[in-house]
Amino acid sequence: MPTSPRETSATLGRVAVFAALIIVLGTVVVPLPGGVPITAQTLGVMLAGLVLGPRVAPWAIVLVLALAALGLPVLAGGRGGLGVFVGPTAGYLLGWIAGVIVIGLVMRTGRVTWWRAAAASLVGGVLVVYAFGIPVQALVTGVPFGPTALSSLAFLPGDLIKVAVATLVVVALQRAYPRAFPARREAPVAA
Structure with a gap:
């Protein structure tokens, strides 16, 4: 964590940049039946975890979710408000927090390599997010877990x-x- 005012400012700047990136990537939306659209926001989540690490990346996600809770249209398709936290996407949103932590932890276990970045993104950005999202979507929509x-x-x-x-x-x-x-x-970077 930051130890000086300069480091604190730099960290806050990184959090804001990645929160903004996640918000901007929410403008890329493909609606699907079932209430959960395909978006590019998870790309921003993956990048936040890969770059910011397990301690700082969650703050970028929390910032986006706090802005959404305040009603700002920061989520996919311009959605915001407390309703998104009880809708079919609620589990995916919470999964973002756990996902960036897992991504950051995997990236911190060794040198930055393409395979480590891919594994971190796959495990944290896909599997962990799905593990939170699918059960909540099934619960909210009333569709059994298997079909969901x-x-x-x-x-x-x-x-x-x-x-x-x-x-x-x-x-x-x-x-x-x-x-x-x-x-x-x-x-160092390894190939």
């Missing part, structure tokens, strides 16, 4: 593309601008 899980497979191809994009972006960013990874300044 099966219908969630519609998200998988897009999520795998997001994993690939997040991996490519974070590896390129690490090589081009290692200072973006404050906790990893000394860690």
Whole structure:
């Protein structure tokens, strides 16, 4: 965590940038039956976890969710308000917090590599988010868990593309601008 006012300011800036990125990526929406759209916001969640790590990334998610709770249209399709926390997407939103923590933890276990970034994004950004989202969606919509899980497979191809994009972006960013990874300044990039 930051120890000086300058580091605190830099950390707050990173949190704000990733919260803004997640919000902007919410403008890319493909509506689906069942109330849960395909969005690019999970790409922002993956990138936040990969770059900010397990301690700072959750704050970017909490900021987005707090803005949504205040009624600002920061979620996919311009949604906001307390209703999103009791709707079919509520579990996915909460899964973002757990997901970025898992992504950050996986990335902190060693050097930044493409396979570590891909594994972190897949486990935290897809599996963990689904683990929270699917049961809540089933509960809210009244559809049994099995059919809800099966219908969630519609998200998988897009999520795998997001994993690939997040991996490519974070590896390129690490090589081009290692200072973006404050906790990893000394860690070299391995292919």
